Amino acid sequence: MGGEGVKHIVLAKFKDDVSEEKINEFIKNYSDLVNLIEPLKAFQWGTELSASNMDQGFSHVFESSFESVQGLNEFVSDSHHIAFGKSYASIFDKLVIFDYNPTIISYPN
């Protein structure tokens, strides 16, 4: 059981006084980590479409992909990632960070 690689999901709710410009800068710098940290193989993000009204106030999701837990650990401890995290630590109202090794189901199963 278990698919390939490791996914690192970040759900974010920004503080009310954080500007859209600041959020866009955060997204740009987060995206740029793909160019700076080799084990980070792919990155995607998006905003809540609010189809279900069960988002608990989270407005943005960020998903990073790695080949292995080792790759994730290298990312987490990379100096670029640490500096990035520190520079934006104060902009969040709340965060959930969730790492998993996906089990992939496709039709027919």
Add this chain to the structure above:
Amino acid sequence: MGGEGVKHIVLAKFKDDVSEEKINEFIKNYSDLVNLIEPLKAFQWGTELSASNMDQGFSHVFESSFESVQGLNEFVSDSHHIAFGKSYASIFDKLVIFDYNPTIISYPN
């Protein structure tokens, strides 16, 4: 901007008295929706690897993929999905449901 399709993420924390057998049955029935609901194109799930200690108690993630918001809406209102949701409504301590259209960043960006 915006990639293809729509992702439907569910983060779950089960109540303490929910058995592992019940959780496995939930996962099996969730996975089986891929065979029952045509707009549900792919499904994956996993458990928290706890690399960051910022999971807020969430233990499981489930990610469903659709081609469009319309496909997501068809899934949400499908009778199989509704019956599935009702039969497990009482097993959660908390849930976050988050829908998004991913913007995909890959190296070099």
